Amino acid sequence: MKIAVLSSHTSSLFWFRMDMMKDFIKKGHTVIALGSEPESEWKKVFEEYNIDYRQVYVERNSMNPLKDLKTLRSLINFMKMERPDRVFTYQAKTVVYGSVAAKINGISEVYSLIAGLGSIFRGEGIKNKLVKAIMKFEYWTACKCSKKVFFQNNDDKNEFIRNGLITDEKTVIINGSGVDLEKFKPTQFPEKPSFLFIGRLIKDKGVMEYLKACKDIKENYPHVRFLLVGPFDSNPSALKPDELKPYIEDGFIEYYGEQSDVRPFISQSTSYILPSYHEGTPKTVLEAMAMGRSIITTDAPGCRETVVDGLNGYLVKIKDTKGLANKMEYLVANPEINKKMGQKSAEVAREKYDVKIVNQTIMQIMGI
Template identity: 35%
Template sequence: MRIAIVLNTSWNIYNFRMNFVRALQAQGHEVHTIAPEDDYTPLLRQAGCVHHKVKMDSRGANPIKDSLLVAELYMIYRKVRPDIILHYTIKPNVYGTLAASLLRIPVINNVCGLGTVFLKDNLVSAVAIFLYRISFRFANKVFFQNPDDLKLFLDKKLVPAKAVDILPGSGIDLKHFQPVPFKRNEKFTFLLISRLITDKGVIEFIDAVRKLKSKGVNARFQVLGAKDPEHKRGIKLDVIQEWIDSGTIEYLGTTNDVRSFINDADCVVLPSYREGTPRTLLEAASSSKPIIATDVPGCNHVVQNDYNGFLCKLKDADDLAEKMKQMANLGDDKLQVFGQNGRIKMEAEYDESVVINKYLAALSAFRQAS
């Protein structure tokens, strides 16, 4: 079959979907990737994908730009004529599905996460719900990454019950993210891996760090991730610089390989407001690192409280600081058990092969039915 994979960045396809792409190619499928061009686009082509450039701004909602996106995707789909289209992330899911419906091309959507739009009751939320309701009735299958998101869509009647299924996030490559021997740093080291936007709980992390420092907690607090001041909920550059200059955090910039940073930390923290299945927590747990995250959909499926880490309250810097203090005060044996339990959980529930096999089964069923 000719299969199109549509995402908001080439980087995302190359870093999170390449084992799936290779599995498709191994079965003889022709893979077309559709995404904005970036440094990873040549690598997709080298891997044998036929790439098609599309303009797509993932930072916010602009009705004019988004209507143009439907038209642009329609033109690409009409040219490529894929047998089926696989959409990931919000805009491909919504606007790509609308474009595909005009050409009667079947689609499989993947709800990677809802962000904060469903946590609010305003015009933006109402428009988003309306767009999902309109577009998802054309989807042949919709994969969700956690049961809370699936239930929400069913409760709001945004998707037919017969079309839904659930996946363990994007899964994790257990061979790439290997458990590391236990080693405790002389100064306990917390690591937040995230794009610097408010939805990820970055402000709460900073507030918690300040509280801990004021109480004399002797630890290191690191942040790894891209600055994104142009995002609607991005954090201003001068604010980030103040955090760095004041010594509140060690800013590590960005990287193409997070493994060494995870391995050098004692605990990975993500106080996000809501997730599909947070990739950074899967990577940390697979690497046998204890984790702290908010007790919200997505995060609380990866973190089992007092088993492989701690859960903290949403938007509560005091509770986050308390959980971080508890983690730093744990003995080596308990930290090691947390790390081992995280790896066990990843092997049992989040192996990437589960995700790949579910997609291959869905594609096989579609081919037999068509």
């Protein structure tokens, strides 16, 4: 079969869906990957995995209807020309316009993934309510055009059902994107206690809470390391370079930018931190768990599923910088407890989040 995999963000397509696409190919199918970034930058990268990459016009953060119409038109043309047997979509713009474009071309085998609901879907304010109303209609349309819709946590699934966007029978829960247990394996702890955050530098990821907690702890425990890995972003809630600069210059954090391989940084840490406001299921948390690190994250949709509080880490309230710092400080003072939590994280990753099991579920549902 010919399978099209659509994403609004090419690098996300590469890092988060590659294991799935490789499994499609192992089954003997042809895969075409569609993303927003130039073919000149990505075509050869995907070709190394026998995947055909195509660029489509998508502006992730735009609310301009003319630009969205251009996205829909480009996807309609793709579906008409390629006639894929299966379509897998994820990320808001491509979920909506990809599924509609497929339906217009008579393609019924469309499968969408809702990998977390953004801040707009859960925010307040008049403008936010208007945008949310538009998004609800778009998601309702996408769900109508999809044969099945995958969710990574029950909070998001129930939110869709509660808002009348989908029926329960059409939903499938999967354990995140999964983690490659052959690639991410437990490593020895470093001598110094050290904390790590990996992710796009947007405020909804809780990066400001992380930075402030690092500053508070560093003043009392100067030997502790605080690592930050991830790119700046075009998202409206993105951290500006000038906001990060003081934390670097004052020695509170070590910033390493975007990295193609996060394993060396996880190995340098004794605990992984993600104070996010909402997620699908955070892949970086799963990777840190597989490498035997304790987790401190928020009691928020998508995050809370990864931690049994007090067993393999801790859950803190959203935007609770003090609570976050207290848990981090406790792990500094109790390294043996931290190691035991890390061991438990690795066990949970093996039992629940093996990417092979996740991909098998997806392929079974898609009839691949």
